[in-house]
Amino acid sequence: MRLIPREWTITGVLVTNLAAALSLGLPAELWRVALAVAAFLVHLTTFSPLFETASRRAVHWPLVALNGAVYIPILWSAELPILAYLFALSAVVLLVASHGRVRTAYGYVAGLALYASLVIPMRYLLGRPDAAELYGLALYVAYFVAYALYVESRLAFRNVDCAVPLLFWAPAAGFLLGSNPLLVVPAAEPTASLLQNYRRCQKVGDLESIKKMGKSILLRSFLFTALLIAAVRLGSTRPFAMS
Structure with missing residues (x-):
C-alpha cells in the first residue's frame, strides 16, 4: 500500500492545512497538537488506497470511518453549520466515489474541496477558532x-x-x-x-x-x-x- 499520495497536490494541501491550523495559534494543551498531527497523518497515509478503491467504483468504508473518527473530539465544540457543511461535502464525495467518478472534473474539484476543508476541523482540534x-x-x-x-x-x-x-x-x-x-x-x-x-x-x-x-x-x-x-x-x- 502506498503511504504518500502519488497526487502531490493532495500532499501539498494537507501539509498546508496543518501549517495553517498550527500557525493561527497554538493551544496550551500539547495533546491537542498531537490530535491535529494524528489527523494529518491519517489523511496523508489513507488517501492513495481511498482513491484507488474509488476508481473501481467502490468505497473503502473502514478507511472512511478512520478519517472521520479522528474528528470525534470536535463534535461537542464545533457549531452545527460547520458540522453540516463537512458532512454534506463528505456525502457528495462519497457519492462521486461510489459511482467511480473521482477522475472527472467535478470529482476532482469535490475531492480537493473536501481535503482543503479539513483545515477547519483540524483547527477545531486545536481549540475553537x-x-x-x-x-x-x-x-x-x-x-x-x-x-x-x-x-x-x-x-x-x-x-x-x-x-x-x-x-x-x-x-x-x-x-x-x-x-x-x-x-x-x-x-x-x-x-x-x-x-x-x-x-x-x-x-x-x-x-x-x-x-x-x-x-x-x-x-x-x-x-x-x-x-x-x-x-x-x-x-x-x-x-x-x-x-
Whole structure:
C-alpha cells in the first residue's frame, strides 16, 4: 500500500492545512497538537488506497470511518453549520466515489474541496477558532476550490469554461473580505490570476505543461497561505498561544 499520495497536490494541501491550523495559534494543551498531527497523518497515509478503491467504483468504508473518527473530539465544540457543511461535502464525495467518478472534473474539484476543508476541523482540534479565523479559513477553502476549477479550465481535455473559476472566486472572496479588510492582501494575487485566465483562456494538453502549471500553483498557494495567516492574525483578538 502506498503511504504518500502519488497526487502531490493532495500532499501539498494537507501539509498546508496543518501549517495553517498550527500557525493561527497554538493551544496550551500539547495533546491537542498531537490530535491535529494524528489527523494529518491519517489523511496523508489513507488517501492513495481511498482513491484507488474509488476508481473501481467502490468505497473503502473502514478507511472512511478512520478519517472521520479522528474528528470525534470536535463534535461537542464545533457549531452545527460547520458540522453540516463537512458532512454534506463528505456525502457528495462519497457519492462521486461510489459511482467511480473521482477522475472527472467535478470529482476532482469535490475531492480537493473536501481535503482543503479539513483545515477547519483540524483547527477545531486545536481549540475553537474565533470569527476572524473562521472567515480566513473559509477564504482558504475558497482559494483551493477556485484553483481546482482553474486547473480544470486550463486542461485541453476538459470542457470547463475559463470563466467558471472567476465566477466562483469573485463572489466568495468579495463576501469574505467584508469580515476583515486585511484579507484583500492575500486575495489580490488569485483575483488577478483568475481574471487573466478568463481573458486569455490558454489550454494545455501535454504532460510537461500540466506539471509546470501544477508546481506554479502549489508555490503560489504557499504564498497565499502565509499572507492569509498574517492577515487573520492581525485581524484577530486571540493571542498566538491560546489559553
